[in-house]
Amino acid sequence: MDLRFDMKFNKIEKETIKAIVKYKNKAGSLADTLSKSNVLKKRGLAIVRKDDGSYYLFFRRSKYEDYDSQKVKGFLAGLSSLIEKLNEDRLLIFFSSSINTPLVIGKENVKWHQFDVMSVDNGKEYILLKNICIDWIDKNRQSLYWWEECTEMVKPIEQYLNSDYQLSQDLVELVENNFMSEEEIRFKKQQKATWISIGIAIIIGLASIIISIVKD
Numbered sequence: 694m695d696l697r698f699d700m701k702f703n704k705i706e707k708e709t710i711k712a713i714v715k716y717k718n719k720a721g722s723l724a725d726t727l728s729k730s731n732v733l734k735k736r737g738l739a740i741v742r743k744d745d746g747s748y749y750l751f752f753r754r755s756k757y758e759d760y761d762s763q764k765v766k767g768f769l770a771g772l773s774s775l776i777e778k779l780n781e782d783r784l785l786i787f788f789s790s791s792i793n794t795p796l797v798i799g800k801e802n803v804k805w806h807q808f809d810v811m812s813v814d815n816g817k818e819y820i821l822l823k824n825i826c827i828d829w830i831d832k833n834r835q836s837l838y839w840w841e842e843c844t845e846m847v848k849p850i851e852q853y854l855n856s857d858y859q860l861s862q863d864l865v866e867l868v869e870n871n872f873m874s875e876e877e878i879r880f881k882k883q884q885k886a887t888w889i890s891i892g893i894a895i896i897i898g899l900a901s902i903i904i905s906i907v908k909d
Contacts, residue, residue: 714868724798724854733799740798743822748847751838762841773850784864787856794855
């Protein structure tokens, strides 16, 4: 693993990277990966694309208050920054494909119900994207999510989200080594070698004592 990849990641970034590596062969695009994994879902977040190309960040009422919009937008900003960083460092390699732009990122089983209305989980919930009414409701018309428009935050990474991607070996090794730096890996190997040497010395010492006792 190249030394230039000895970079630090916070807890959410590590979780996201692990999902990207884990779901590579189970998803068609990065957006699919974010939907199939729990990166967005467990935080009660979803990114919805309107037919005019604008994006909305929905955050679940049971987890957040309406004044938490800056908090959840901060998460999205961090996700965008991470994706761009992984691309710049060639840890993720994106390439064009014929993958369709998903309706929702962070939630599977979403289909168009009618114009400006999406059906979620076979009608258990509905996403309304009408000009006079934007909401995410249950079948009893109870609002489930707050929302904020996030078009400017998503547009810079839109091409990455909707593209297939290839993992670099460095990124795979980064996850396999639990995000340890080269120095930490060397220390762990040295520590392991030291304990093995100590163990061997103890065994040899005990064997010598036993042999000595037997001879006596």
